[in-house]
Amino acid sequence: MAAKRICLFFSRVSGGTAGIRGLTNYCLSCCVNTLLQTFSATWELVDLLESWDSAHVSPNGSNIALEMKKFLVAHQSERPISHTGILHCLDRNGVQLHTQHDADEVFFFILNLIQSQMDDKILVEKIRSLYKLSVQTHVQCLKCSSVQTKDSFLLSLPLHIKEDNTSLKDCLTSFFEDHELSGLNCCFCPQCEVKTPSKQGVRLLTLPPILCVQLKRYRNNDGYTRKLGYRVTFPETFDFLTTADQAFSKDFAQTNCQYSLYAVVVHSGSAGCGHYTTYVRHKASGSWYYADDSDTDEVTWSEVQKSYGGPRRPTAYMLMYRKE
Template identity: 35%
Template sequence: MERRVNAGRFEENEGRSLSQSPWPYTHGRFQNGMVGLANGGLTCCVNAVLQSFYLAPEFTSILQRWDQRREVVDWGNIPYGMCRLFDVMQASMSGVVSAEMFLQCLTLNHVKANKQHDAEELFLNIFNLLLDQLQNSDMAEEMKSLYEIKLEEFVNCQCGKVSVKDSSMWSLPLPLSGMGVHRSLKLEDSLKMFFRPQDLTMKNKCFCPDCGVKCPALQGVKLISVPKILNLQLNRFRAPSRRGDYVKKIYSSVTFSEMLNLNNLPISEKAQKCGIGQESWLYQLYAVLTHSGSSVFGHYTVYVKSFKDSQWYHLDDAQVRRVQWEDVTETFGSCDYLWGKTAYMLLYKRVEREEPPPADGH
């Protein structure tokens, strides 16, 4: 069914409306969830990011509640554009659809669609637009808490003064440097490096309100809470160290496994007092966005573990094929294989532990 646009708004015609269409997302035609997205010219990055949203039922179950009858929307409305695309993906019998309408929606939001993007930047761009444009504040809050990593930033002055500030992030940018270019790094080690406090000395000294001058200090972050979907970004693009230099890609190996435990990371004292961190912070990998090529030109694809059949799939624009976990591990990276796919964004889902059933007689 098509909608008529009148003065930038939609008017409902008779027939099925988006708000009334229950997505057969977790049942029915939706056999394994894998529908390719045609490349509309340099749109591989948009496609890979969209697939990472579409194949997360935690995300779509919130978006699915978006009700057009309650919203004022135009063609540039991201929640509407996403619902419309996902609706088309659901109904596709051919296995490939075009994301053209959504690309136009992005363009109306000043995000160029047919352009080489950085997947992480694009993910944040789309997600922030989505949050801004969700008029239902409860939905926006739910969406926010799905990815929000709450952190405590601290600065400890040598005088003993401790300054803390709460902050939050949608993803953790993990450092790959400092380990030597040719060395292999474990994801867990990169996480530890992110949380390792840094000495602020020399020109980095920090102003201390108690000392009244800039002092050497220790700066770092601790976890306050962890989200349902954990977005980890491997910092494979190193900014130029001097003028005239260019952005370099780090191809070296970062190994990761399907399960990740965050319980070993530093937790803020405030959160610990509330009992946070006592529960299990176990995560399961469900999507790996890969980048191949250089910092100047490249291609994005995504590996996704289907929530329907628990199989890994590789989605490369229109091409969808079933793969094994071993194929996913080939994205760890290697300095000897410069044009190969390297994992760039890792999306983990928190494993919800079910309460054990009460023992007999209790």
């Protein structure tokens, strides 16, 4: 993650359509840079932060919600921007500069900080609702067939990938399959009043406007973390109802489950050392752009597909889909 020269600019493509602006690599900030590009492409979040009345918030550089609002609003305009305020704010809150970070962890850290540091709880709930998947976990006793359920929510779908070539559809199917719990994993059954073998599964109650998918490419074996670079294909658009029809609870009532991809966070390198870049889709033109810190280029969908992965290739790590 070598630092790059400072180059904040507003790119232009043919016909005068505005592209996206690059962000300099400041103190190993490529992880945060990619997330800022992703958040900027989530215009629903930008609109909510812009509507927040933050005039009374102290500008002491410690409130990430305020720093994100200032940056994201400026990033939509043509005036000069700097993201060092966010980087130093994250540093004050525990995401240290000069350190390599995991994009998925920083993504949720930023969302949690926004929600804890904003005083407008109605807006906080609206921001949470952008990403919120309501789910129901069920555990069925294999002795008496009684079922226990618990409702909760996720802010992303953490999908394990197989150690082989696979697809997003396969990962979703695996995530929503029932799994048997036996031996040390047996659960207590209130009906039987003892721990019994059971099967456990997750079903969807609601789907969010923004669907964040994390492809879990890391495995920990005997204290050693390794990255799985296997190929995982994913579509530009998909219908959740037909892609993972076994994923829904009987109480699921939504009819529009069509999603379009608008950002891909990409990781190159190994588990211990690497570099983050991102593909984002422009709101106005619909064109894809590739952002590698301060460098940005307009690309085609076939270029985005190179992040499927494979031996010694960059790999998609987070997928951001928007409900159509």
